Amino acid sequence: MIIEAEKxxxxxxxxxxxxxxxxxxxxxxxxxMSILGPNGAGKSTLxxxxxxxxxxxxxxIKLCGKDTKKMKPREVASIISYVPQNHTPAFSYTVFxxxxxxxxxxxxxxxxxxxxxxxxxxxxxxxxxxxxLADKAYTEISGGxxxxxxxxxxxxxxxxxxxxxxxxxxxxxxxxxxxxxVIRSLSEKGYAVIITTHNPDxxxxxxxxxxxxxxxxxxETGLSNEIITEEMLNNVYGRTNLKLTYMEDVDRYIxxxxxx
Amino acid sequence: xxxxxxxDLKNVEKKTSPITWVIxxxxxxxxxxxxxxxxxxxxxxxxxxxxxxDQIPGVNITPTWETTAETVVLxxxxxxxxxxxxxxxxxxxxxxxxxxxxxxPLVSPYVLGVSAGASCGAAFGLLMSWPTWMVQIVAFAFxxxxxxxxxxxxxxxxxxxxxxxxxxxxVVSAFFQxxxxxxxxxxxxxxxxxxxxxxxxxxxxxxxxDDLAPSAIPMILAMVVLYAIRWRLNVLxxxxxxxxxxxxxxxxxxxxxxxxTTLISSLTVSLCGIIGWVGQVIPHFCRMxxxxxxxxxxxxxxxxxxxxxxxxxxxxxxxxxxxxxxGILTSVVGAPVFAYLLRKTxxxxx
Numbered sequence: 014m015i016i017e018a019e020k021x022x023x024x025x026x027x028x029x030x031x032x033x034x035x036x037x038x039x040x041x042x043x044x045x046m047s048i049l050g051p052n053g054a055g056k057s058t059l060x061x062x063x064x065x066x067x068x069x070x071x072x073x074i075k076l077c078g079k080d081t082k083k084m085k086p087r088e089v090a091s092i093i094s095y096v097p098q099n100h101t102p103a104f105s106y107t108v109f110x111x112x113x114x115x116x117x118x119x120x121x122x123x124x125x126x127x128x129x130x131x132x133x134x135x136x137x138x139x140x141x142x143x144x145x146l147a148d149k150a151y152t153e154i155s156g157g158x159x160x161x162x163x164x165x166x167x168x169x170x171x172x173x174x175x176x177x178x179x180x181x182x183x184x185x186x187x188x189x190x191x192x193x194x195v196i197r198s199l200s201e202k203g204y205a206v207i208i209t210t211h212n213p214d215x216x217x218x219x220x221x222x223x224x225x226x227x228x229x230x231x232x233e234t235g236l237s238n239e240i241i242t243e244e245m246l247n248n249v250y251g252r253t254n255l256k257l258t259y260m261e262d263v264d265r266y267i268x269x270x271x272x273x
Numbered sequence: 274x275x276x277x278x279x280x281d282l283k284n285v286e287k288k289t290s291p292i293t294w295v296i297x298x299x300x301x302x303x304x305x306x307x308x309x310x311x312x313x314x315x316x317x318x319x320x321x322x323x324x325x326x327d328q329i330p331g332v333n334i335t336p337t338w339e340t341t342a343e344t345v346v347l348x349x350x351x352x353x354x355x356x357x358x359x360x361x362x363x364x365x366x367x368x369x370x371x372x373x374x375x376x377x378p379l380v381s382p383y384v385l386g387v388s389a390g391a392s393c394g395a396a397f398g399l400l401m402s403w404p405t406w407m408v409q410i411v412a413f414a415f416x417x418x419x420x421x422x423x424x425x426x427x428x429x430x431x432x433x434x435x436x437x438x439x440x441x442x443x444v445v446s447a448f449f450q451x452x453x454x455x456x457x458x459x460x461x462x463x464x465x466x467x468x469x470x471x472x473x474x475x476x477x478x479x480x481x482x483d484d485l486a487p488s489a490i491p492m493i494l495a496m497v498v499l500y501a502i503r504w505r506l507n508v509l510x511x512x513x514x515x516x517x518x519x520x521x522x523x524x525x526x527x528x529x530x531x532x533x534t535t536l537i538s539s540l541t542v543s544l545c546g547i548i549g550w551v552g553q554v555i556p557h558f559c560r561m562x563x564x565x566x567x568x569x570x571x572x573x574x575x576x577x578x579x580x581x582x583x584x585x586x587x588x589x590x591x592x593x594x595x596x597x598x599x600g601i602l603t604s605v606v607g608a609p610v611f612a613y614l615l616r617k618t619x620x621x622x623x
Contacts, residue, residue, distance in 0.1 A: 066514060066517055066518065088520075089520065090519055091520065093518075095515075097515055097518070102376070102511055102512070103378065103510060104378075104510055106507065106564075106565055110507065110566050115519065117505075117519040117520050117521055122502055122522075122525075122526065122529075125568055126504065
């Protein structure tokens with residue numbers, strides 16, 4: 014198991030709303046998990062806990078069998094890469110320099126990147142297909158390209174698992190599909206992948222498992238094609254009368270909203 | 274593939290031509306030398322060179338110069354030029370490091386209250402008519418104290434969020450500035466008020482040969498540490514959260530940056546008064562030349578910052594009969610230069 018989380022409870026403040034209640038999940042090599050849930054349910058919070066950016070109030074998280082409480086940030090970052098939502102940094106680093114930052118867990122506080130680090134970054138850029146962007150300023154490329162650069166940075170970390178926080182948000186249709194394909198190919202290469210998404214179709218398309226987080230902090234997981242039902246969707250998205258229809262052309266179920 | 278990599282590496286590193294680097298590195302040394310012979314008491318450059326070479330142990334040159342020249346060069350101009358170089362390099366580096374850490378190119382090294390704290394300490398010392406060395410020590414201590422207060426105020430749930438640091442810094446600065454005003458108000462306006470006012474405007478001229486070592490050594494040490502963590506600053510400038518996901522112990526890096534920059538700026542303010550705008554203008558200017566990567570930016574700020582303050586300090590002592598306080602000149606020059614840089618980069622931080 015790469016990620017094992019057991020009975021996580023979390024609230025931001027002592028008497029605040031309980032965001033997660035007894036949340037458990039496991040993830041193994043090559044597995045994709047899509048996390049669905051309404052706005053504000055705590056999907057990102059759950060990712061933050063798994064990336065050890067926040068500590069649960071109770072419960073344990075093990076990465077590759079090791080309790081995260083006993084792990085240093087560098088050790089965590091050697092197992093888990095985190096792909097945040099699109100953002101614009103204050104300084105216009107080149108894409109190469111940006112991706113190079115993925116090597117940080119391997120580089121000491123008083124060190125700078127070595128030629129091995131440069132080679133790894135170059136290889137990753139070629140694998141992702143953005144080697145031609147290497148010298149461009151990260152702030153001046155398109156949103157889709159930035160997404161790719163961030164994924165490249167995650168790969169440069171040489172992790173076992175990659176967490177994506179709403180990877181398809183702010184992307185056009187074409188780039189959404191492109192991103193989903195990249196995510197699937199990553200899992201085929203053996204990375205364990207977790208994404209949060211607002212689009213049930215994305216969970217269906219990715220297959221794997223789906224976790225559903227509701228407003229009360231309850232979390233349920235199962236195979237995507239079993240857990241995603243009309244009833245579940247209407248529970249999660251508040252009695253919206255969503256339809257789940259089989260579409261022959263694409264040979265899968267699709268989620269269809271009703272007329273307004 | 275390895276050929277390919279090499280090519281691309283060159284591309285990435287090339288950005289700044291070697292000639293630019295050579296100019297940047299040589300310039301402060303040339304300016305340093307120039308500032309040794311320039312002045313109301315003009316000394317022949319070749320004599321200056323001979324005086325310097327004469328200092329090397331084992332070398333003996335028959336003097337072709339007056340003893341006054343030697344005194345002026347070694348006891349007055351040399352320590353002053355060294356201090357100017359250190360102050361320029363130190364403040365510029367600190368500014369660059371803070372700007373990376375705060376992800377904001379407008380931040381100055383004084384943002385956590387060090388200058389207000391040190392001013393307050395100095396004003397108090399001057400009010401008490403303490404000897405200069407005591408005033409300097411109190412100023413230094415108050416600079417450190419102010420930042421310590423800022424840091425502990427910003428400390429929340431075992432972390433010190435950047436926003437809390439900025440806000441606490443504002444509060445602490447405001448408090449110590451009010452204390453400076455109070456001290457000025459209480460000071461005798463014949464004698465002490467002008468002393469305080471002039472002290473705050475800054476001068477590098479107060480630094481003598483004997484002050485040099487005790488202040489230069491800690492400054493250089495702090496600069497070495499900042500230099501060593503320069504690549505980490507890139508990662509930190511992605512934002513704390515993101516830096517943490519990249520395995521960076523952000524609290525530790527922030528603390529190292531705060532301690533080193535505070536040491537540098539507190540020493541600077543306690544010895545030379547408030548020298549403003551350097552920490553903003555120089556890093557911004559350097560970003561235009563070498564790009565935002567701190568691996569190149571930090572070294573660039575050292576050389577350009579040193580050159581800048583050497584030039585400014587020479588202007589201070591040469592432009593008029595009475596010396597112009599350096600804080601005035603750095604602001605008079607700095608503000609319009611910064612405005613120009615702003616316009617030129619159209620608010621995009623290179």
